[in-house]
Amino acid sequence: MKHLVSAGDLTREEILGLFRVAADLKHGWKVGRREAPLAGRSIALIFEKPSLRTRVTFEVGALQLGARGVYLAGGEIGLGTREAVPDVARNLSLWVDAIAARVYAHATVESLAAHAGIPVINGLSDAEHPCQALADFFTLWERGLDLGAIRVAWIGDGNNVCHSLLLTGALLGASMVVACPPGYEPAAAVQARVRRLGGRLDIVHDPRDAATGADVLYTDVWISMGQEAERVQRLEAFSRYQVNERLLGFAKPTALVMHCLPAHRGEEITDAVLDGPRSVALEQAENRLHAQKAVLFELLGASLDDA
Numbered sequence: 001m002k003h004l005v006s007a008g009d010l011t012r013e014e015i016l017g018l019f020r021v022a023a024d025l026k027h028g029w030k031v032g033r034r035e036a037p038l039a040g041r042s043i044a045l046i047f048e049k050p051s052l053r054t055r056v057t058f059e060v061g062a063l064q065l066g067a068r069g070v071y072l073a074g075g076e077i078g079l080g081t082r083e084a085v086p087d088v089a090r091n092l093s094l095w096v097d098a099i100a101a102r103v104y105a106h107a108t109v110e111s112l113a114a115h116a117g118i119p120v121i122n123g124l125s126d127a128e129h130p131c132q133a134l135a136d137f138f139t140l141w142e143r144g145l146d147l148g149a150i151r152v153a154w155i156g157d158g159n160n161v162c163h164s165l166l167l168t169g170a171l172l173g174a175s176m177v178v179a180c181p182p183g184y185e186p187a188a189a190v191q192a193r194v195r196r197l198g199g200r201l202d203i204v205h206d207p208r209d210a211a212t213g214a215d216v217l218y219t220d221v222w223i224s225m226g227q228e229a230e231r232v233q234r235l236e237a238f239s240r241y242q243v244n245e246r247l248l249g250f251a252k253p254t255a256l257v258m259h260c261l262p263a264h265r266g267e268e269i270t271d272a273v274l275d276g277p278r279s280v281a282l283e284q285a286e287n288r289l290h291a292q293k294a295v296l297f298e299l300l301g302a303s304l305d306d307a
């Protein structure tokens with residue numbers, strides 16, 4: 001692993017290796033192990049968009065590993081406006097050991113990776129959210145699900161989180177189905193990449209078809225950051241795609257409900273389902289911390305002997 005820009009850049013072995021490191025770091029932290037394998041290191045945290053989970057988990061994750069996060073608001077550093085993206089990448093490479101970036105255009109994080117001499121981590125772009133997908137599949141793996149045998153149903157927008165989930169699912173052998181309104185399918189390039197990776201992917205338009213027999217129902221907001229101007233048409237397009245108790249009734253009785261959060265309660269998911277016994281949304285949120293610590297640990301070449 002050199003960068004984490006797209007979920008599809010990893011191999012199955014790298015993903016499973018990250019899960020093992022994440023589980024070890026999670027357990028170690030909980031039993032009071034306090035190594036600092038990244039002592040003295042720094043990680044630039046660039047955010048062009050708002051965040052709760054990603055910012056806190058990168059800052060706290062860095063701290064728990066002995067490193068320091070340096071938060072940089074997008075508006076302040078002006079990626080591509082105040083300064084060209086390659087110049088930002090080259091400069092940061094002189095001072096810090098890694099960059100995590102939440103950006104609008106996916107090309108921005110690709111450009112950071114192309115020009116930085118240090119690892120670059122995508123903390124969400126318009127096209128992908130690989131850290132989220134790693135935490136999500138880590139959550140399922142940790143619960144003992146057979147990732148090569150499960151059927152994961154994505155209900156709603158074929159968006160950035162969906163893209164990374166599909167790519168990770170393909171690498172891990174999960175069977176994936178997306179139920180979305182016509183016109184809101186995952187990007188054709190992502191669908192093609194999923195299939196090239198040997199992934200099993202169905203696209204349907206009736207959420208009940210996707211939910212039937214599913215082990216996991218996953219949903220996300222209908223209006224992602226940057227799409228606020230499309231609010232009216234999106235609310236209309238997605239009105240039949242709510243994850244509620246009726247839809248959950250089509251899934252396996254043991255099915256888990258996932259949401260990357262933040263949720264728009266009453267839109268893509270009801271309170272009863274998000275707060276209900278099948279929901280693992282808070283486990284996913286907790287595991288963002290552990291999965292990203294594993295990513296930092298691996299990308300920065302840490303070993304517990306350094307501690």
Ligand code: CP
Pocket residue numbers: 050051052053054055124132260261262
């Ligand atoms: N799921 C997620 O990335 O949350 P934030 O937008 O709050 O970082």
Ligand code: NVA
Pocket residue numbers: 124159160161220221223224225260261262
């Ligand atoms: N699809 C959402 C995910 C937020 C974590 C967005 O991009 O706003």
